[in-house]
Amino acid sequence: MIRLSDTENSPIDANITLFGMRIARTTMQNAVTTVLGWCETERGESCRYVVTPNTDHAVLFQGRDDFRDAYNSASLVLADGTPLVWASRILGRKLPERVAGSDFIPALFAATTSTLRVFLLGAAPGIADEAARRIERRWPRVQVVGTYAPPVGFDNHADEDRRTLSAVSAAQHDLLIVGLGAPRQELWVAKHCHELSAKAAICAGATIDFLAGYRRRSPLWMRRAGLEWLHRVCSQPRRLAGRYLRDAFVFPQLLWQEWRRSTM
Numbered sequence: 001m002i003r004l005s006d007t008e009n010s011p012i013d014a015n016i017t018l019f020g021m022r023i024a025r026t027t028m029q030n031a032v033t034t035v036l037g038w039c040e041t042e043r044g045e046s047c048r049y050v051v052t053p054n055t056d057h058a059v060l061f062q063g064r065d066d067f068r069d070a071y072n073s074a075s076l077v078l079a080d081g082t083p084l085v086w087a088s089r090i091l092g093r094k095l096p097e098r099v100a101g102s103d104f105i106p107a108l109f110a111a112t113t114s115t116l117r118v119f120l121l122g123a124a125p126g127i128a129d130e131a132a133r134r135i136e137r138r139w140p141r142v143q144v145v146g147t148y149a150p151p152v153g154f155d156n157h158a159d160e161d162r163r164t165l166s167a168v169s170a171a172q173h174d175l176l177i178v179g180l181g182a183p184r185q186e187l188w189v190a191k192h193c194h195e196l197s198a199k200a201a202i203c204a205g206a207t208i209d210f211l212a213g214y215r216r217r218s219p220l221w222m223r224r225a226g227l228e229w230l231h232r233v234c235s236q237p238r239r240l241a242g243r244y245l246r247d248a249f250v251f252p253q254l255l256w257q258e259w260r261r262s263t264m
């Protein structure tokens with residue numbers, strides 16, 4: 001949810017509701033200006049965080065209260081998935097464009113005019129360090145002040161969870177990039193947003209992998225054609241085939257139900 005105080009003096013003026021999720025009606029440029037604005041001012045009463053829904057999130061959102069709560073407390077919800085932008089148009093609630101997390105973060109780095117201190121949380125051991133090297137080489141105003149790769153399942157163990165929070169808190173930073181996969185990253189940030197010292201956090205999926213050159217994004221034509229999911233399934237079929245099969249079945253039903261509701 002964009003809270004009014006979060007968007008005061010920001011160029012974002014409205015949300016739409018899609019499949020129950022509030023999504024900012026914003027362009028990439030305005031979203032970048034908003035989040036850099038947060039990073040350049042005093043932290044509010046908690047760390048503001050950004051979530052980036054795709055079709056899989058829309059499906060998860062229907063069945064999980066904890067995921068819905070994490071979304072509802074987010075300060076900014078950006079349409080990551082092309083099918084969400086298409087759905088917004090079909091339903092007459094037009095989103096101006098896709099603002100994918102993996103494009104948004106490089107755009108943010110490119111746009112900062114002062115030093116931006118960043119912490120990278122997540123990805124396999126060593127990957128975030130490589131991402132840090134590449135980020136600092138490419139965007140000299142960005143300083144990666146720390147990285148941490150928590151062990152798999154850390155969030156189910158209180159000790160590991162605390163250790164992760166301490167590792168993040170030990171480094172002074174403006175922006176926390178969290179690449180733990182959904183819904184883990186959204187749940188973790190929502191749970192700890194009052195303790196995190198960052199001014200803003202972005203739930204970023206595989207962005208750290210992409211920045212490290214460890215995984216490749218789909219070619220531009222596939223992204224434009226809304227086929228990024230196909231590229232992902234082909235590169236990780238064992239992990240993702242079941243998920244995308246479910247989404248391919250459920251998402252059209254969600255769209256149909258929403259369209260019926262909007263015409264009644």
Ligand code: UDP
Nearest residue numbers: 122123124152153179180181182205206209
């Ligand atoms: N990841 C992690 N810890 C975990 C699970 C996943 O750091 O316990 C990282 C993983 O290494 C990858 C990212 O989270 O960098 C997953 O990104 P992706 O967008 O593929 O996840 P999804 O949200 O699609 O499951």
